[in-house]
Amino acid sequence: MSSAGTFRVCETGGPPLREALAEAVALPSVLTTMLRSLIEAWPDEVYTRPLVTTRFLGQRTTYVCDPQLIRSLIVDQAGALERETFMLRALAPALGSGILTADGPHWRGQRRTAAPMFRPDRVRDFIPAMAAAAHATRLRWLGRTPADARAETERDLLPEMMRTTFDVIVATMVSGDSRLEVEPFGRAIDAYLGQTAWKIALSMLRAPAWTPHPGAGAGARAAHYLRSEVARTVARRRDRGEPGADLLGLLLQARDPETGERLSDEGLIDNLLTFVAAGHETTALALTWTLRVLADHPAVERRVLDEIARLGADPAADPEAVERLAFTRQVVLEVMRLYPPAPLIVRRTAAEVRLGDRVIPAGESVHVPVYALHRHLSLWDRPEVFDPDRFAPAPTASRDRYAYLPFGAGPRVCIGMGLALTECLVILATLLPAFRFVPVRAEMPEAQFRVTLRPKGGMTMKVVPRHVR
Ligand code: HEM
Incomplete structure (x- = not known):
């Protein structure tokens, strides 16, 4: 799991000027992290929450980490x-x-x-x-x-x-x-x-x-x-x-x-x-x-x-x-x-999409962070442990198909x-x-x-x- 996500979660919008200044200051370290490995830039919430939105340089990215929301997005x-x-x-x-x-x-x-x-x-x-x-x-x-x-x-x-x-x-x-x-x-x-x-x-x-x-x-x-x-x-x-x-x-x-x-x-x-x-x-x-x-x-x-x-x-x-x-x-x-x-499936919305009660307008980034989904705390018991019996027929049948991608x-x-x-x-x-x-x-x-x-x-x-x- 990433130790400290670089992209911050945006729930409320935040004061734009202060945010823009903070982003400008953070830019070199964000670039360094992304070059090292994009996964490290993901917010830690992708391992615990169903839906996470970040904003950076005015660009919103929504990480979809819930199996049914993923199905709604990339299938329906x-x-x-x-x-x-x-x-x-x-x-x-x-x-x-x-x-x-x-x-x-x-x-x-x-x-x-x-x-x-x-x-x-x-x-x-x-x-x-x-x-x-x-x-x-x-x-x-x-x-x-x-x-x-x-x-x-x-x-x-x-x-x-x-x-x-x-x-x-x-x-x-x-x-x-x-x-x-x-x-x-x-x-x-x-x-x-x-x-x-x-x-x-x-x-x-x-x-x-x-x-x-x-x-x-x-x-x-x-x-x-x-x-x-x-x-x-x-x-x-x-x-x-x-x-x-x-x-x-x-x-x-x-x-x-x-x-x-x-x-x-x-x-x-x-x-x-x-x-x-x-x-x-x-x-x-x-x-x-x-x-x-x-x-x-x-x-x-x-x-x-x-x-x-x-x-x-x-x-x-x-x-x-x-x-x-x-x-x-x-x-x-x-x-x-x-x-x-x-480890990552990415899309851009060409038209508005709905994820549960959230509406994502056209022109935004939507990511399925597969690496995080596979280690998500609400989907996997002791996610860091290697256990091939998770894929035996019975546990596989009882798991949501969209938890594993x-x-x-x-x-x-x-x-x-x-x-x-x-x-x-x-x-x-x-x-x-x-x-x-x-x-x-x-x-x-x-x-x-x-x-x-x-x-x-x-x-x-x-x-x-x-x-x-
Ligand atoms: C362990 C091996 C492989 C993994 C983990 C893997 C993973 C993936 C994933 C996750 C996607 C979906 C990407 C998306 O939705 O944006 C994909 C698409 C694709 N893969 Fe694989 N792949 C593997 C092997 C292969 C092989 C052997 C081939 C062909 C010989 C192949 C050809 C493709 C192609 C052409 C697509 C694009 C499909 C489309 O957009 O319609 N992959 N792969």
Whole structure:
């Protein structure tokens, strides 16, 4: 939980002049906090109250922390909401106007066109590619010689998991013909996300879009690199003349079921890059936090290992076994409660919305602070405690569905949810029986908002092979 929220709660309005002066004085420290991690700027009340409104520099932001109000907002009144300016400023230079960043009819058409690609039967077809990527990581960690295979090696698991999920996304999206290279691509994503904290903070502080900031040049170069690499991939596939059976192939052939239209080349690039960026980073974070949390909870890890062994869950040999890993799935869900890879859902009101007896006019920011919702004192018993049994069938059935939103909800719910969960299970079922993970530092790394929720300073652990043949 944040120790001292930077944004103050505004209930009454307050005397504007005094408030404006106080804000001007506070500006440097607000900026510093937002750059460190936006979550620290949230008022503490987001962990205890249903609805919290703050005002800063004349801009009101309402944090919605009550499950039924969240449902009312992002499901029932979804049509009155649009993408928030600061998220667009942060993401659109790289992702263009794809499913994640578009609004209105342009979004709806793309969502309808892409939705069939993420159906459960399609996801199941991708399990062998996921298993192959996980196996490649296993071999990489075991090294080349028997001595390597016995060695304990310190590794930062964040880039390791990024590489694994990148391999999965490349294999499932652009199998066979890809020349996307994991390291430069990963570096470009890091450079890009690294400067989004500035873009978000400056946009929230109402600075114009052209305001210079550290990392802006590197961010622009990274966006250019990412887009041109993906554009080349699309062009290579078009030249081949045959679409292929992977997600790019499906996207190339997909038609909007209502209009019959296909995606333009620009639309293909926007969405392919969206899937690569949104898909591999978030899933890698879920896995990185999971490996660390399991290392801190050996009894839970034992239950996971027993389940994998009992079901003989070798995802490469038996894709369906993955779906039976019920407890392992609970573990991933509970880790994403504590460390939601997407910790904030933001919207701007395009028209007036009503939340209970509160009316929010058009043009205001509404936030669902997922990280705080998942630790809210009125929703969770001992919220800071890791307990995967919270996600057993009975407690899940008795909990409000909108109290837990790692993938969002409503029309803009994550399109890759099924893919991501299956991928986490496949990778865990491959790596956990092969390695123990030992944290090199006792304290958990700080969770830092970078659009996603990253462990500050990475997640270095000793990777210890369990069996040496
Ligand atoms: C653990 C992994 C993942 C997490 C936690 C996650 C989380 C989320 C969340 C919270 C949203 C909703 C954002 C909002 O309402 O503003 C979202 C949207 C989205 N996600 Fe994911 N995601 C994950 C994996 C994936 C994967 C694997 C893909 C694709 C390959 C993907 C593609 C998308 C797209 C395209 C959207 C935008 C949907 C729309 O606006 O219609 N995500 N994701």
